Amino acid sequence: MGRFNLKCLKCGREYGQEYRLTCENDNSLLRADYYEKTLELRNQPGIGRFHSWLPIQEELTTDAGPITYKSEALARELGLSNLYIGFSGYWPEKGAFVRTCSFKELEAYPTMQLLKETGGKAIVLASAGNTGRAFAHVSALTGTDVYIVVPDSGVSKLWLPEEPTESIHLIRMSPGNDYTDAINLAGRLAKLPGMVPEGGARNVARRDGMGTVMLDAAMTIGKIPDHYFQAVGSGTGGISAWEAALRLKEDGRYGRKLPKLQLAQNLPFVPMYNAWQERRREIIPELDMNDAKKRIEETYATVLTNRAPPYGVTGGLYDALVDTDGIMYAVTREEALEAKALFESLEGIDILSPSAVAAASLLKAVQAGKISRDETILLNIAGGGYSRLKEDFDLFQIPPVATARDPDVALEELNI
Numbered sequence: 001m002g003r004f005n006l007k008c009l010k011c012g013r014e015y016g017q018e019y020r021l022t023c024e025n026d027n028s029l030l031r032a033d034y035y036e037k038t039l040e041l042r043n044q045p046g047i048g049r050f051h052s053w054l055p056i057q058e059e060l061t062t063d064a065g066p067i068t069y070k071s072e073a074l075a076r077e078l079g080l081s082n083l084y085i086g087f088s089g090y091w092p093e094k095g096a097f098v099r100t101c102s103f104k105e106l107e108a109y110p111t112m113q114l115l116k117e118t119g120g121k122a123i124v125l126a127s128a129g130n131t132g133r134a135f136a137h138v139s140a141l142t143g144t145d146v147y148i149v150v151p152d153s154g155v156s157k158l159w160l161p162e163e164p165t166e167s168i169h170l171i172r173m174s175p176g177n178d179y180t181d182a183i184n185l186a187g188r189l190a191k192l193p194g195m196v197p198e199g200g201a202r203n204v205a206r207r208d209g210m211g212t213v214m215l216d217a218a219m220t221i222g223k224i225p226d227h228y229f230q231a232v233g234s235g236t237g238g239i240s241a242w243e244a245a246l247r248l249k250e251d252g253r254y255g256r257k258l259p260k261l262q263l264a265q266n267l268p269f270v271p272m273y274n275a276w277q278e279r280r281r282e283i284i285p286e287l288d289m290n291d292a293k294k295r296i297e298e299t300y301a302t303v304l305t306n307r308a309p310p311y312g313v314t315g316g317l318y319d320a321l322v323d324t325d326g327i328m329y330a331v332t333r334e335e336a337l338e339a340k341a342l343f344e345s346l347e348g349i350d351i352l353s354p355s356a357v358a359a360a361s362l363l364k365a366v367q368a369g370k371i372s373r374d375e376t377i378l379l380n381i382a383g384g385g386y387s388r389l390k391e392d393f394d395l396f397q398i399p400p401v402a403t404a405r406d407p408d409v410a411l412e413e414l415n416i
């Protein structure tokens with residue numbers, strides 16, 4: 001029994017139910033067309049509630065999932081009457097059990113499940129830290145092999161709330177390589193027999209897993225929010241929120257107005273912000289991110305520094321911004337740190353650096369009059385609760401099994 005049909009957003013070609021990342025005709029993004037057009041919540045404790053719109057057969061039983069609550073203290077401080085926080089992280093007092101502390105875990109469960117259901121054996125991915133941790137965690141829980149390539153700066157972020165298992169293969173890159181170098185090496189590894197690339201934004205299981213943040217918000221609020229705030233590096237979260245809102249719109253019970261995407265990057269690395277200021281579909285490297293590596297090193301939240309984001313591709317972030325009349329922000333380190341302190345003291349939970357950037361963009365939006373007092377706002381705190389987690393769990397560093405000099409290293413040399 002099929003549950004969805006994969007369709008190309010450009011040429012309309014249909015692929016049915018497979019683990020597939022691109023259209024053979026035109027390399028465009030695919031989207032899952034679910035046979036369930038109304039969202040029927042399942043009786044599961046976490047992300048499995050949203051099974052209607054996840055591209056898998058079996059329901060996910062994990063207690064990890066997005067939560068949404070109405071802000072009081074921060075809302076009062078900002079003079080907003082309908083500010084909702086979407087929180088993906090660890091905060092048991094609020095029912096939040098994402099133990100790797102970011103919404104990457106919401107992508108990892110359905111992706112690993114789809115891999116299993118389509119006969120895949122091992123998945124390969126590049127990570128600046130949070131994605132690797134999420135997939136490693138799900139690998140530890142399910143035993144499915146993952147190969148994770150991280151730049152040196154990301155290795156310390158590769159911890160787990162349980163003992164690492166043999167199924168986790170961590171490949172560290174020497175200093176001087178950045179996240180995009182990790183992507184390039186992972187791309188080569190993924191061509192080896194038996195390996196499947198995780199695919200980033202191209203993977204519908206990742207997008208629809210992340211999209212559950214929007215679904216959960218709509219369930220809590222009773223309608224699609226007017227505005228959606230998130231910090232972006234690849235923009236996948238923004239695309240996912242947009243697609244989830246499109247499905248809610250079609251469902252019909254949550255209103256028919258799409259949320260305005262209000263997305264942030266951190267200075268001095270803001271390629272999508274620069275391109276969007278000029279309403280350009282193409283990111284022009286010389287213009288939008290010259291001296292990229294140096295800029296990336298200077299950013300506060302390095303998780304937000306993808307040099308090849310799915311921005312211009314059909315169905316990518318540019319299309320999402322156009323469709324929702326979106327806004328992008330460029331946030332400084334000082335603004336992010338200030339917003340972090342404010343958020344943490346008022347809301348009572350620690351947040352990760354990219355979420356500080358998201359919170360800073362909300363402050364900027366209020367100051368610039370981009371939202372009005374009574375509108376419904378969803379602030380996606382996509383990562384948090386790391387300090388809270390450490391009160392309850394001992395954390396284990398994942399040991400690298402190999403070190404790669406550069407993205408072109410001979411794969412035999414890695415000996416993995």
Ligand SMILES: *Cc1c(COP(=O)(O)O)cnc(C)c1O
Binds near residue numbers: 104232234238381384
């Ligand atoms: C990955 C990540 C982001 C950026 O996500 P996109 O893929 O660009 O949407 C933002 N916040 C946190 C906590 C993240 O882990």
Ligand SMILES: [Zn+2]
Binds near residue numbers: 008023024025
């Ligand atoms: Zn196509």
